[in-house]
Structures are given as C-alpha cells and as structure tokens.
Amino acid sequence: MKKTIILIVLSHVLAFACMGQSSNERILKELDEVIGKKKEHCEERERTIAQLKQRLANEYDNAQRYTICSELFTQYLHYQADSALHYVDEMERYVGSAKPQRAEADVIINRADAMGVMGAYNEALQTLEQIDRNLVTPDVRLKYYYAMRTYYGWMADYTIILSEKEKYIRKTACYRDSVLMLVPEGPGRSISLAEKMLLESQFDAAIPVLNKTLSAPMSMQEKAYVNYTLASVYEAKGDVEMQIYYLAQTAIIDLTMAVREYASLQRLAWVLYRQGDIERAYRYLRCSMEDAVACNARLRFLEVTEVFPIVNDGYSDSVANERRMMNIFFFTLAVIALLLVIVALRLYSWNKKLSLMRVNLSAANEELKTVNEKLAQTGKIKEVYIARYLDKCVSYLDKLEQYRRLLEKLAMASRIDDLFKTIRSDQFLRDERKNFYMEFDKSFLELFPNFIDDFNALLTDDGKIYPKKGELLSTELRIFALIRLGVTDTARIAHFLGYSLATVYNYRSRIRNKVKVNKEDFEQEVMKL
Incomplete structure (x- = not known):
C-alpha cells in the first residue's frame, strides 16, 4: 500500500513540474476518482x-x-x-x-x-500537563512540544473570540519555536520553519523551503503536511489556482491513506464554492462530513457544518436552476417534437398529394401516349389515303382522257349510234366504283390488318360477318370501316357508298342488334379497334 501511495504522489509532483495553472481541472478529476475509490482505501486500512x-x-x-x-x-x-x-x-x-x-x-x-x-480539548490539556518536560528525554520533549503546538492550533481554530484566538496563535508560535530548537534537519523541521515564515508573512521565502522538501524522501503523512502548508502559503499570497492545486494534492494523499480526520478537502470545497464550482464543492463537503462523523473528529465536523449550509443552499439553488433549465429544455423539446410531428404530417400529406399527382401524371402520360398513337395513326391514315387519292385522281384523269378520245374517235368516224350507246352506258362508272372500293378496302386493311377479326369479336357467334370469296370487305364491314376512320355521319357514309340513307341506317341497326357489348357503346368500341 505504501509503495502505491508513494508512486501516486511522485507522479503528481512530476506532473506539476510540467503543468500550468490550467491543470487544476485534471487534478480535481484525479481527486474525484480517489473519492470514488474511498471505500476501497478504507477496506485496505x-x-x-x-x-x-x-x-x-x-x-x-x-x-x-x-x-x-x-x-x-x-x-x-x-x-x-x-x-x-x-x-x-x-x-x-x-x-x-x-x-x-x-x-x-x-x-x-x-x-x-x-x-x-x-x-475534548480541556481533557487533552489536563492530560498533557501530567508530563514534566524537564524530566523526559529530548525526543519525548520534542513529541510533547508537537502535541502542545497541535493543541493550541486546535484551540485557535475552534474559538471565535478574536482576543482568545490571538492568544492561542501566540502560544502555538511559542511551541513551534520550541519544536524548531529540538527537531533535526528534515521534513519536520522544514514544515515548522515554513509555518513560522508564513506567520511572519515571509511567503516567498517559505515556498522554496517547502518545494525543496518535496524532492526529499519523507513519509506520506509528512508529504501531506508539506502540500497543506504550501496551500496555506499560496492562500496568503492570494494565488487561488496554486492553493487549489496543493489542497487537492493533500486531499488525494489523505484519502488514499484512508485518513478521515483532515482539513484539506473541506477547505478545498469552500474555495471551489467561491470559484463557482458548486456541485463539486457540495460533493467534497459531503465526503468531509461523512469522514468527520465516522472518525468522531469534532473540530472537523464543526468546520464542515459552518460552511455546509451555505454550500448546500447554493447547491439547492443550482439544482433548482438545473431543474428549471431542464423543464425549459423539455418544454422546448416538446414544442420541437410537436412541430416535427406537424411537419411530418404535412410532409405525409404533401407526399400523398405528390403520389396522387404522380398517378394522375402517369395516367395523363398514358392518355397522351394513346393520343400520340392515335395522332400517329391518323397521320398514317392521312398519308396513305392522300397518296392513294392523288394516284386515283391521276388515274381518273387518264381514264377520262381515254374516254374522251374514244368518244372523239366515234364522233369523227360518224358512228353516231355507237357514240350514243357509249354515252348512255353506265358500265364505265360501275367499273370505276368497283375499282375505287377495291382500292379503299386494300388501303384500309393495310392500316388495320386485324380489323375483321377484332370487329367480329364484338359480335355474337351468329352475327359474325366475313367477306365473300373475291371480296376484301363486305358492305357491312365497309360501313364500319368508315366509322373506324371517323366517318360517322350516315349521309356521308351513304354518299360514299352510293346507297340511300335508309339502307345505311338499316345496316347499322341490324349489326347493332348482334353485338355482345352495350349497343350504345358499340360504335365507340369500333373506333378503338
């Protein structure tokens, strides 16, 4: 255990040589860790x-x-x-x-x-008065002087009357001088000498003495005294950072040695409280109070209770402020969460609308695609029929020219009877109309090669229509071929086919009565074939 303690303290001293005032947080964290292991150190003792x-x-x-x-x-x-x-x-x-x-x-x-x-200070003094210092050996006399110096130091700390406190401080100084007369060179003498310098306000002289002592071999208890005295010197100089450092070093040694009667930790707690570290000050005072009670150290308990109410009130205020801040934080968090829920709902609504828009857009695209296909098909129809129309017109012009020359030849040959016979004959028109319908049928079936089968799929089995041998389309099929091309007016269909309106109407009615689909929608379905 002693080797472990020596290594810990030496590491602290070496670390301090390369650390500045900003290292206090590090050493305070080390002290926090030691306090966390206090039970283990007590178990070792x-x-x-x-x-x-x-x-x-x-x-x-x-x-x-x-x-x-x-x-x-x-x-x-x-x-x-x-x-x-x-x-x-x-x-x-x-x-x-x-x-x-x-x-x-x-x-x-x-x-x-x-x-x-x-x-029990009165009892302690009465007990010490039993010793006749003139009859004891020098080493016992030195121990007696140490005890008397400690006793009057306790009394100076304990009393609140200024005149009495000064009296006890003077007596403490007297016994310290007695100690210095007998104590040999070493840590004990350096500590007493530094205390004397401190009382005489020789701060800059005391610090080198104590620093030199720290580098010399000594017990852990003596090292704690050296660090504690250094803390007192820096407190007198007004150097709070160094005071905190050495108080922390002393407290680390005390707690590592499982000492319960100490002054370092409660003094450190009060300094930290004044520095604004209320939470740590509260924890240190709690630790000090627990140890003072466990040790039955009356003076240390009184020292803690003097400042504990102040620190406790500050800690309670700090906790209340933290709770208030937490409440504000949670309220803000709740508001943010509510806003996030609202935003999420809005996003969900927008996403739903966007999905619907995508569906509608997809449907519109499909419709546009269909329209484009229809436009492409219409364009193809126009292209095919315009080409055939131009060819037919040229062909009709040639035939009319041939027909004119035939009539001219008959007239020039004075074949009047043949001329009148030719003029009165309608064979020419019948042949041309037959050729025209044949060309129409060819052109239509080139555009819609499956029209006959698709058209019959709309009809009942007994109502299906097929062209006769030698025909491409029958009259009924030709009527609905025109409807497929967009010619739905009965008069125009009758004019195109050379039939009467009644004939075309009867054809359309007869076919409509043989359909499998709704009669009203039949011709619309034909237009989709």
Whole structure:
C-alpha cells in the first residue's frame, strides 16, 4: 500500500513540474476518482488493522503487545478516534513491560492526541500537563512540544473570540519555536520553519523551503503536511489556482491513506464554492462530513457544518436552476417534437398529394401516349389515303382522257349510234366504283390488318360477318370501316357508298342488334379497334 501511495504522489509532483495553472481541472478529476475509490482505501486500512488485531490476539509477550497496541493507535488516530483512545488504554495495561519513562510519556501524549481529535480539548490539556518536560528525554520533549503546538492550533481554530484566538496563535508560535530548537534537519523541521515564515508573512521565502522538501524522501503523512502548508502559503499570497492545486494534492494523499480526520478537502470545497464550482464543492463537503462523523473528529465536523449550509443552499439553488433549465429544455423539446410531428404530417400529406399527382401524371402520360398513337395513326391514315387519292385522281384523269378520245374517235368516224350507246352506258362508272372500293378496302386493311377479326369479336357467334370469296370487305364491314376512320355521319357514309340513307341506317341497326357489348357503346368500341 505504501509503495502505491508513494508512486501516486511522485507522479503528481512530476506532473506539476510540467503543468500550468490550467491543470487544476485534471487534478480535481484525479481527486474525484480517489473519492470514488474511498471505500476501497478504507477496506485496505481495515485489512491492516485486522492483521494487527490478529497479531495482538496471538501475542503473549507484553512488550510486544504494547508495540502492537501502539501501531493500532496510529492506525486508528485519524481514522476512528474513539478506537484510538481504546488502544491507548490497552497500551497503559502493558506500559510496565516497555521502557518505563518513554512508554508512560507516549501513553499520555497519545491519549491527549486522541482526545484532541475527539474535541475534548480541556481533557487533552489536563492530560498533557501530567508530563514534566524537564524530566523526559529530548525526543519525548520534542513529541510533547508537537502535541502542545497541535493543541493550541486546535484551540485557535475552534474559538471565535478574536482576543482568545490571538492568544492561542501566540502560544502555538511559542511551541513551534520550541519544536524548531529540538527537531533535526528534515521534513519536520522544514514544515515548522515554513509555518513560522508564513506567520511572519515571509511567503516567498517559505515556498522554496517547502518545494525543496518535496524532492526529499519523507513519509506520506509528512508529504501531506508539506502540500497543506504550501496551500496555506499560496492562500496568503492570494494565488487561488496554486492553493487549489496543493489542497487537492493533500486531499488525494489523505484519502488514499484512508485518513478521515483532515482539513484539506473541506477547505478545498469552500474555495471551489467561491470559484463557482458548486456541485463539486457540495460533493467534497459531503465526503468531509461523512469522514468527520465516522472518525468522531469534532473540530472537523464543526468546520464542515459552518460552511455546509451555505454550500448546500447554493447547491439547492443550482439544482433548482438545473431543474428549471431542464423543464425549459423539455418544454422546448416538446414544442420541437410537436412541430416535427406537424411537419411530418404535412410532409405525409404533401407526399400523398405528390403520389396522387404522380398517378394522375402517369395516367395523363398514358392518355397522351394513346393520343400520340392515335395522332400517329391518323397521320398514317392521312398519308396513305392522300397518296392513294392523288394516284386515283391521276388515274381518273387518264381514264377520262381515254374516254374522251374514244368518244372523239366515234364522233369523227360518224358512228353516231355507237357514240350514243357509249354515252348512255353506265358500265364505265360501275367499273370505276368497283375499282375505287377495291382500292379503299386494300388501303384500309393495310392500316388495320386485324380489323375483321377484332370487329367480329364484338359480335355474337351468329352475327359474325366475313367477306365473300373475291371480296376484301363486305358492305357491312365497309360501313364500319368508315366509322373506324371517323366517318360517322350516315349521309356521308351513304354518299360514299352510293346507297340511300335508309339502307345505311338499316345496316347499322341490324349489326347493332348482334353485338355482345352495350349497343350504345358499340360504335365507340369500333373506333378503338
């Protein structure tokens, strides 16, 4: 565990050498991670304590029992103060088996330390007054001075009366001077010296002393004290960023060591609160309060409770603001969602209309295609019939010319009887009309080769019509061929075929009576063939 802690702290020190003031967020995130693992660090300390208790249960030598109880006291002092006090009582049981003078003084000082952590300051002072510093060894006297300096430091922090606070600060300074007279060179001396410089406002002199100490070998507890003192120096200088950094470093060490009686985290929380980081300040104070209660550290609990209501109110306001912002956000989101639904519905409606337009457009395209086909077909019909009409006209002119010459020959030969006979004969017209209909039939069937079959498909079985041998179209088929070409007027059909109106009407009526489709739609169907 100690190796892990040393590696963590060394990494922090090395990282700080290459980081600026903007790195505080990084170290605060590291502290957040350590707080998240607080239970694991406490479990590790509990395992260490359990091993010591097991050793104590199996040990029969009272001197060794005294030593183990001393170790248990050290483990419990800043972790669970009432348990630490219990093992002071256990040490007193075995004090006779240890070095008498040193053991008795250690028990007294340890008892005072435990009482001080628990807030029993008067009892702690009364206990320390049992020691005659003139009769103890220098190392015990140094430990006594440390205890008295710590006691008056607690009293200075605890009292709210300014005159009393100043008195306790002076006494703390006196015992610090006593410590400096006895403490050897090392981290302990550097820390005390820096504290003295801090009280004398020698900030720039204190910082190099502490920075040099950080690079020297020391215990994790001493490293925490160095970082905490650096934080105090930078606080006095007004450098908030560096104060935050070193308080965070101290808190990381404290929590990694599973220390519950500390001042770093609650001080850091208050600084962060003033910096506007209310959520983190609230979490740090909650952690500090939980640890102070678990340790039964009265002073630390009071320190937390002094600022916790303020931070809690700020946190509550922050939470209320966040909730209000969330409500606004959700309301805005709901409005946006509603707008999206409306837009979606509009898009769906537009898409539906667009689909309908596509269907209509497709139908229109089909109709246009049909019309184009009909136009193309009409154009073809016109092309075929115009060509044939021109050919027929030329042919008629030639025949008329031949007919004129025939009459001229008969007249010149004075064949009057033959002339009158030829003029009175209608054979010429019959032949030409027959040829005309034959040409019409050929032209029509070239355009509509399936007309006869398609036309008969509209008729019943007994009403089907087929041309006679030697014919292309019968009279009935020719009538409806004209209708297919768009000639629907009975008078025009009669004139074209040389029939009377009644004859054409009868043909049309007779055929209409033999159709399978609706009689009214029959001729429309013929026009589609």
